[in-house]
Amino acid sequence: MQKTLSIEELKDICRDVRADIVRMTAEAGSGHPGGSLSSVELLVPLYFSVLNHRPSQPDWPERDRFILSKGHVGPVLYSVMARTGYFPVEELLTFRKMGSRLQGHPSMKALPGLESSSGSLGQGLSIANGLALAARLNGRSFRVYCLMGDGELQEGQVWEAAMTAAHYKLDNVCALVDYNNLQIDGKVEDVKNIAPLSAKWQSFNWHVIEIDGHDLSQVLKAYREAKSQKGKPTVIIAHTIKGKGVSFMENAAEWHGKAPNKAELERALQDIYGEEGPR
Amino acid sequence: MKMKPTRDGYGEGLLELGRTNPDVVVLDADLAKSTRTEWFMKQYPERFFDMGIAEQDMLGTAAGLALGGKIPFVTTYGVFVAGRAWDQIRTTVAYAGLNVKIGGAHGGISVGPDGATHQALEEIALMRVLPGMTLIIPADAVEAKKATIAAAGINGPCYLRFAREATPVFTREEDPFVIGKANTLREGSDVTIIACGPILYEALLAGERLQEKGIEARVINMHTVKPLDEEAILKAASETGAIVTAEEHQIMGGLGGAVAEVLVKHKPVPVEMVGINDTFGESGTPEELAEKYGLRARDIMQAAERVLGRKK
Numbered sequence: 001m002q003k004t005l006s007i008e009e010l011k012d013i014c015r016d017v018r019a020d021i022v023r024m025t026a027e028a029g030s031g032h033p034g035g036s037l038s039s040v041e042l043l044v045p046l047y048f049s050v051l052n053h054r055p056s057q058p059d060w061p062e063r064d065r066f067i068l069s070k071g072h073v074g075p076v077l078y079s080v081m082a083r084t085g086y087f088p089v090e091e092l093l094t095f096r097k098m099g100s101r102l103q104g105h106p107s108m109k110a111l112p113g114l115e116s117s118s119g120s121l122g123q124g125l126s127i128a129n130g131l132a133l134a135a136r137l138n139g140r141s142f143r144v145y146c147l148m149g150d151g152e153l154q155e156g157q158v159w160e161a162a163m164t165a166a167h168y169k170l171d172n173v174c175a176l177v178d179y180n181n182l183q184i185d186g187k188v189e190d191v192k193n194i195a196p197l198s199a200k201w202q203s204f205n206w207h208v209i210e211i212d213g214h215d216l217s218q219v220l221k222a223y224r225e226a227k228s229q230k231g232k233p234t235v236i237i238a239h240t241i242k243g244k245g246v247s248f249m250e251n252a253a254e255w256h257g258k259a260p261n262k263a264e265l266e267r268a269l270q271d272i273y274g275e276e277g278p279r
Numbered sequence: 280m281k282m283k284p285t286r287d288g289y290g291e292g293l294l295e296l297g298r299t300n301p302d303v304v305v306l307d308a309d310l311a312k313s314t315r316t317e318w319f320m321k322q323y324p325e326r327f328f329d330m331g332i333a334e335q336d337m338l339g340t341a342a343g344l345a346l347g348g349k350i351p352f353v354t355t356y357g358v359f360v361a362g363r364a365w366d367q368i369r370t371t372v373a374y375a376g377l378n379v380k381i382g383g384a385h386g387g388i389s390v391g392p393d394g395a396t397h398q399a400l401e402e403i404a405l406m407r408v409l410p411g412m413t414l415i416i417p418a419d420a421v422e423a424k425k426a427t428i429a430a431a432g433i434n435g436p437c438y439l440r441f442a443r444e445a446t447p448v449f450t451r452e453e454d455p456f457v458i459g460k461a462n463t464l465r466e467g468s469d470v471t472i473i474a475c476g477p478i479l480y481e482a483l484l485a486g487e488r489l490q491e492k493g494i495e496a497r498v499i500n501m502h503t504v505k506p507l508d509e510e511a512i513l514k515a516a517s518e519t520g521a522i523v524t525a526e527e528h529q530i531m532g533g534l535g536g537a538v539a540e541v542l543v544k545h546k547p548v549p550v551e552m553v554g555i556n557d558t559f560g561e562s563g564t565p566e567e568l569a570e571k572y573g574l575r576a577r578d579i580m581q582a583a584e585r586v587l588g589r590k591k
Contacts, residue, residue: 108375120370126336127371130343160336
């Protein structure tokens with residue numbers, strides 16, 4: 001089981017994860033900082049406080065599973081995996097380089113601990129459902145979490161999977177939507193509106209929790225509430241800010257898939273850690 | 280001659296797997312009766328999942344089941360699985376090397392009156408190009424059952440192609456079936472006909488008629504298109520010096536193309552290809568369509584004569 005971390009401790013870890021994200025993308029010269037930064041407060045408490053997992057034994061059959069559906073935010077996942085002990089933190093800087101286990105979009109064959117390969121959007125929730133059905137068939141009690149982007153919800157397969165989870169009453173499935181309202185071509189509402197989102201999931205027979213996705217206590221409470229739901233899958237719709245924590249990346253669509261240069265990296269790290277610097 | 284569709288062999292194979300392997304689960308997309316997965320559903324309802332008309336989700340769900348230690352067989356018509364869910368097969372299943380079996384029913388133009396939308400003619404091309412994919416096209420119902428059972432015995436993605444129509448059952452229970460190992464159905468030294476699927480029966484008829492003309496044709500059942508039995512192809516090329524391929528599929532990217540790739544690298548001999556020639560199908564009876572699109576024994580025989588004319 002995991003030790004209980006305080007909100008303050010989790011906040012410190014979030015800062016380190018943000019720093020990892022900008023460092024990794026800067027070092028690689030490419031990658032997706034915007035959506036990685038908006039997901040930090042969803043994944044840090046998940047990996048550090050919620051998941052029942054054993055980083056030193058990534059194939060432990062009883063482990064909870066996390067499926068990253070929006071594969072382009074590999075940096076945030078790699079960072080929380082490294083910092084929970086799946087692999088050395090130093091390896092993060094190999095991201096996107098030839099021979100690295102940290103592929104530009106996650107490859108489960110390359111890195112133990114990754115539960116799926118992703119990069120083509122809209123596919124993760126179906127995988128999560130299949131794992132949840134396997135848990136039921138095998139009499140196991142693990143839970144399955146799946147992170148999707150908001151723009152990703154434009155993919156039809158997501159809604160096929162939403163129907164499947166509700167139909168089979170997969171209460172061991174918890175979907176997360178990083179609702180930062182930006183995608184490559186602009187605001188989600190302008191590109192192709194997904195609102196009203198909460199009503200959509202409700203009408204698909206899901207239990208819906210809507211939160212501020214950067215408020216750690218709200219996130220932790222949502223995970224607890226999801227776990228207590230019976231007979232229904234839960235979706236946590238997390239309202240977030242794309243590029244959160246780096247002033248010039250916040251709410252800027254152009255930082256979806258662009259790496260900071262050296263000067264931008266320095267400014268980003270200053271934004272993340274403030275004057276006093278890292279712990 | 281006993282007639283039976285290869286999809287029946289799939290249904291029987293799944294029933295046998297249901298009995299012998301508790302990890303086997305079956306998924307269908309609202310076509311359980313037609314694809315014969317209904318037989319499994321009735322026997323093992325707790326291991327059957329109807330995913331509704333949602334093929335992409337079906338593939339992803341199967342991927343999750345495989346990740347959870349199950350051996351899922353996803354099933355629907357070939358057009359809807361190999362085509363519509365191709366990216367799911369590529370990125371979620373094949374890239375990760377997941378143990379998902381794909382049953383593509385209603386392959387080929389012999390689907391008949393439903394017309395071109397339902398006549399899958401592209402699965403070989405679409406599946407063969409995926410790294411790590413095994414691709415099996417059984418020739419009759421007996422072989423289809425064996426192939427289904429064999430598919431569960433290998434680890435990794437596997438596509439099985441079945442046909443709708445009842446076709447001759449000409450292989451025997453005792454014939455060996457090894458994935459990746461072609462079976463020679465008829466010996467011959469003048470020309471070799473390499474075929475897969477029910478059209479093999481036409482190839483055998485062609486072999487008999489060629490014999491009446493004094494031509495000895497070898498007939499090879501290439502039930503596994505990937506991994507391809509290169510040894511059998513090269514041996515046939517060396518010993519007979521001319522090759523005809525026959526398939527109920529587009530010639531482009533199909534079995535013919537696969538065989539030609541092997542030959543041009545190692546043993547270039549003349550090749551003629553029988554198959555669908557870069558066109559969509561249409562409504563009609565299976566017989567009318569086979570006649571119009573040139574998939575009969577006569578067409579294979581003529582191709583053999585053409586290739587013999589090119590042989591040095």
